[in-house]
Amino acid sequence: MNGHLDLRHDVDAIVIGGSAGGVQALHALLAQLPADFPVPVLVVLHLPRDRPSQIADLLATHCALPVREAIDKMPLEQGVVFAPPDYHLLVEDESSLALSMDEPVLFSRPAIDPLFVSAAAVFSRRLLAILLTGASADGSEGVAAVRRAGGTVWIQQPDDAVASFMPAAALAHAGAEAVLTLKDLCERMAAA
Amino acid sequence: MKDQEVELFDMEVRLLIEAVYLRYHYDFRNYAVSSLRRRMRHAMMRFGCERPSDLQHRLLHEPDVFAQALQYFTVQVSEMFRDPGYFLALRQQVLPVLGTYPSIKLWVAGCSTGEEVWSLAILLAEEGLLERSLIYATDINPESLKLAEAGAFALDRIAGFSRNYVAAGGKRSLSDYYTGAYQGVVFDRGLKKRIVFADHSLATDSVFSEVNLVSCRNVLIYFNRGLQDRAVGLFRDALVPRGFLGLGSKESLQFGMHAHDFELCVPAQRLYRKVVA
Ligand SMILES: C[S@@+](CC[C@H](N)C(=O)[O-])C[C@H]1O[C@@H](n2cnc3c(N)ncnc32)[C@H](O)[C@@H]1O
Numbered sequence: 001m002n003g004h005l006d007l008r009h010d011v012d013a014i015v016i017g018g019s020a021g022g023v024q025a026l027h028a029l030l031a032q033l034p035a036d037f038p039v040p041v042l043v044v045l046h047l048p049r050d051r052p053s054q055i056a057d058l059l060a061t062h063c064a065l066p067v068r069e070a071i072d073k074m075p076l077e078q079g080v081v082f083a084p085p086d087y088h089l090l091v092e093d094e095s096s097l098a099l100s101m102d103e104p105v106l107f108s109r110p111a112i113d114p115l116f117v118s119a120a121a122v123f124s125r126r127l128l129a130i131l132l133t134g135a136s137a138d139g140s141e142g143v144a145a146v147r148r149a150g151g152t153v154w155i156q157q158p159d160d161a162v163a164s165f166m167p168a169a170a171l172a173h174a175g176a177e178a179v180l181t182l183k184d185l186c187e188r189m190a191a192a
Numbered sequence: 193m194k195d196q197e198v199e200l201f202d203m204e205v206r207l208l209i210e211a212v213y214l215r216y217h218y219d220f221r222n223y224a225v226s227s228l229r230r231r232m233r234h235a236m237m238r239f240g241c242e243r244p245s246d247l248q249h250r251l252l253h254e255p256d257v258f259a260q261a262l263q264y265f266t267v268q269v270s271e272m273f274r275d276p277g278y279f280l281a282l283r284q285q286v287l288p289v290l291g292t293y294p295s296i297k298l299w300v301a302g303c304s305t306g307e308e309v310w311s312l313a314i315l316l317a318e319e320g321l322l323e324r325s326l327i328y329a330t331d332i333n334p335e336s337l338k339l340a341e342a343g344a345f346a347l348d349r350i351a352g353f354s355r356n357y358v359a360a361g362g363k364r365s366l367s368d369y370y371t372g373a374y375q376g377v378v379f380d381r382g383l384k385k386r387i388v389f390a391d392h393s394l395a396t397d398s399v400f401s402e403v404n405l406v407s408c409r410n411v412l413i414y415f416n417r418g419l420q421d422r423a424v425g426l427f428r429d430a431l432v433p434r435g436f437l438g439l440g441s442k443e444s445l446q447f448g449m450h451a452h453d454f455e456l457c458v459p460a461q462r463l464y465r466k467v468v469a
Contacts, residue, residue, distance in 0.1 A: 069442075070442065071442050071443070071444050072412065072413045072440075072442055072443050072444065073417055073420070073444075073447045073448075074447065075447070084441075084442050087413075087442055090224075090226035090227060090230075091226060092224055092225065092226045092416075093225070093226075096417075096447075098224045098226045098227060098413060099413045099442050100226075100227040100230065100267065100413060100414070101267060101269050101410055101413070102227070102230065102231075102267040102269065103269065114230060117229075117230075118226045118229070118230075120195075120198075121194070121195075121198045121202075121226075121229060122194075122226075124194060124195035124198065125195070148195075148197065149195040149197070149198065150195060
């Protein structure tokens with residue numbers, strides 16, 4: 001059944017995690033989303049700490065939806081929201097986000113696990129998590145939590161990813177509803 | 193919509209929080225649940241507890257376990273001159289205004305291990321205002337307050353602090369303000385003469401003084417909206433008319449009930465001023 005997820009009606013949020021190679025992959029993915037896509041999309045991308053947070057601006061130019069950086073207790077609404085540098089991004093409840101600056105997870109802050117785990121706790125079955133390319137083990141615990149709560153996980157096919165470690169680690173740790181190439185992921189987004 | 197496992201976990205966390213409140217009068221009841229869940233998992237791991245209810249049992253019966261667990265319930269991460277742009281804006285846009293008052297009172301709410309308050313003292317000293325100032329540095333974590341008061345920091349953190357200090361418009365060298373000690377540095381006692389460290393909770397205590405500036409950074413993110421409103425209400429009541437309020441770089445008043453009591457004065461640095469009613 002998860003093979004045919006209707007992104008507009010079957011989920012209340014989409015969470016995406018990426019690391020090494022993630023900027024290009026996200027670029028491709030977000031460019032597919034139609035301007036009227038109603039479901040909030042939350043993103044954690046590992047970036048070097050000294051790089052300022054221009055990533056939201058960069059990706060906004062190719063995305064039909066508004067792309068913003070998260071602010072604490074921001075309402076959860078239509079559009080794409082990025083985790084700000086040096087904060088973990090969390091889903092607080094069905095209608096708002098929260099931030100935390102507690103210790104990095106596997107050397108990363110923001111990290112993917114806290115976003116996925118917090119989103120799973122709030123949305124359980126009505127959540128789609130997408131894990132992209134990366135060279136970290138971040139995301140594995142998050143993927144496990146999403147699946148445990150009945151949500152759907154799509155993982156980028158490791159040999160299609162710029163860095164295969166992260167998707168491969170998550171797959172080995174927790175599995176996924178679907179393992180897809182970036183091209184397939186893009187097609188699913190475009191069909192949304 | 194919640195999954196049963198999560199529901200049960202949340203229920204246990206709520207009971208634990210209630211138990212902590214009744215037993216130790218620390219009030220976490222209105223903290224943001226998303227980070228509370230994280231804090232609880234960390235604490236459970238640290239104390240080898242399978243469930244929040246196991247941890248609750250230990251907390252109720254072993255006060256020293258509670259003292260240690262408190263370090264997990266709150267997030268203590270801090271840095272000197274964190275977000276240098278904030279301190280630069282204080283230096284260039286706020287202190288010149290405060291300097292027109294005969295005496296200045298400042299409140300660092302949620303001062304953690306002291307990095308922010310020592311930074312502020314250096315800023316005031318360099319602008320020639322420290323002698324006229326009184327800084328209240330408050331927190332709920334007694335361990336942190338003790339460390340804050342000692343003004344001692346590990347050696348490996350100093351390079352980062354110095355970089356921030358320069359970016360914040362530092363006029364000297366950060367090393368002018370500390371002396372090397374065993375495995376770390378200790379900041380100049382002279383800076384501390386004008387700082388009062390005190391236990392104060394934004395969740396349960398009330399206003400204790402009138403102040404010209406409140407700096408409360410990365411504390412409100414751990415509160416839910418209701419508790420944020422309470423804390424910001426305290427700041428409003430403590431501030432003199434046109435007093436300043438500084439928040440963390442990703443915090444905002446715009447989602448709370450006191451948004452109209454303040455206006456942004458340096459938007460990029462989350463510095464607000466209280467409007468006169
Ligand atoms: C992440 S630290 C912020 C340190 C510093 N202000 C900074 O930005 O670098 C958060 C601090 O808030 C304190 N805190 C948590 N709940 C509080 C409350 N109810 N009242 C006052 N302080 C609180 C914690 O003990 C911790 O020291």
